[in-house]
Amino acid sequence: MIDIFKAVILGIVEGITEFLPISSTGHLILVNEFVGFTGNFAHMFDVAIQLGAILSVVVYFRHKLFPFSKSSVTEKRKVFAIWKKTIVGVLPALLIGAALGDHIEEKLFNPVTVSIALLIGGFVLIFIENRRKRIRIRDIHLLDYKTAFIIGFIQCLAMIPGTSRSAATIIGAMLLGVSRVVAAEYSFFLAIPTMFAATSYSLLKIGFALTSSQLQVLIVGFVVSFIVALLVIAGFMNFISSKDFKPFGYYRIILGLLVLIYFYF
Template sequence: MGIVEGLTEFLPVSSTGHMILTGHLLNFEGELASTFKVVIQLGAILAVLVLYWKRFWGLLKISPAALKRPGINIVHIFVAMIPFVIAGFTIYGYMKKHLFGPTPVLIGLVAGGILMIAADRFRRDVKAQTMDDITYKQAFGIGLFQCLAIWPGFSRSGSTISGGMLLGTSQKAAAEFTFLISVPVMFAASAYDLYKSREFLTTDDIPLFLAGLLSAFVVAKIAIVAFLNLIKRLRLSWFAYYRFALAVLFFVVLYL
């Protein structure tokens, strides 16, 4: 499960979808499994912090002069988080209760794939070649697209990269910005879920959780570097085709 989380968290293929489907196949479901999935997400978050620590350290240096200089600053991150935070507090609980299952995941995989193909076909002229070229308006728009990831199977990175491309960013710039904004969002969501699931945490489960967290951390570091290299050569549509194939495979396994 940790390997699956690390491989898929930052690829546009839906880590939540993969985790739900993998848990279903492994018969690892229920409250303990849900808490476990939250804990190992922290491993993936740590991978981003390690890889981008200089960038995050720079974001913490807030000053009027820093906010006026070209490049990404803390305001970009805050602006991109606003829509997701609002959506999270209003509909996330309902979505998690009623839609975190195999069938909604299959729907999300297909719908997210269609969005990615549309982003490839209808992308705007690139105005933001690098992450530092992204404007506040584009950051807010990417944050709106991130709200689609509340539906399991849609994919946070798939939604935000597609949104960035439709709003005029390069594929790589959108991917790197996705990594940055994922950290506060994922950390907040994980902390909230852990607080809600605190009664299911026991010291006996520590080895289980550590194994998942460490494997997710190591694999996520490798996956992020590999993805940034892949995205220079592969169009977003290739990941959409993978999602379609995965949806068909799991439909056959689960329902036929």
């Protein structure tokens, strides 16, 4: 019963933080420390519930992601173009992740790294929102392949826990002249193959040998993560249509400082 409660808590944390620029991995590392959910199964759980968050993206953006639901050839081509740009964007993460992923996980998955990354990312988000910038891409269909690849390369910074995959892609996109809404949309699309590949690799590495109680805990976390992430995506897209990312920057700075204080003092 205790593990079910932890699954619900961690599923909520994953669902809230996965697509916001505040680092889901960082939050899970921190929450695991506080609830005492550790070990190989805990690591598998943290990875597996990301699939629930991925599914929420597919469901929410289904009208933009499913070409066979379109009536015209032009609309189908637009959907296929989005997928091709997403694949181009995920290539750097696949290559760099395969080469350095295990080393980064071994050396950097700790609360201090998370707190420093949270602080740096928070200041960068606020800086970008304060600077005067020219927006050249206001529609996801106008995103070119070169820009998509560069954003994907910047996404690799998220391998450092606490950086946030969504923060890295959104910051990278905005620096390249992409509007706030399009940056968030592409970040969501890029999450599908990126997170699916990372999750599949981690699960294969850890293994699938589960007891019935562990499977139950995993299913609870997956379902909670999916439901919460779906609600968060809807709210987040509505929020950034009229507001900026500064609140997330301030949140990252406050959380980063609190974590540093807690683990040092």
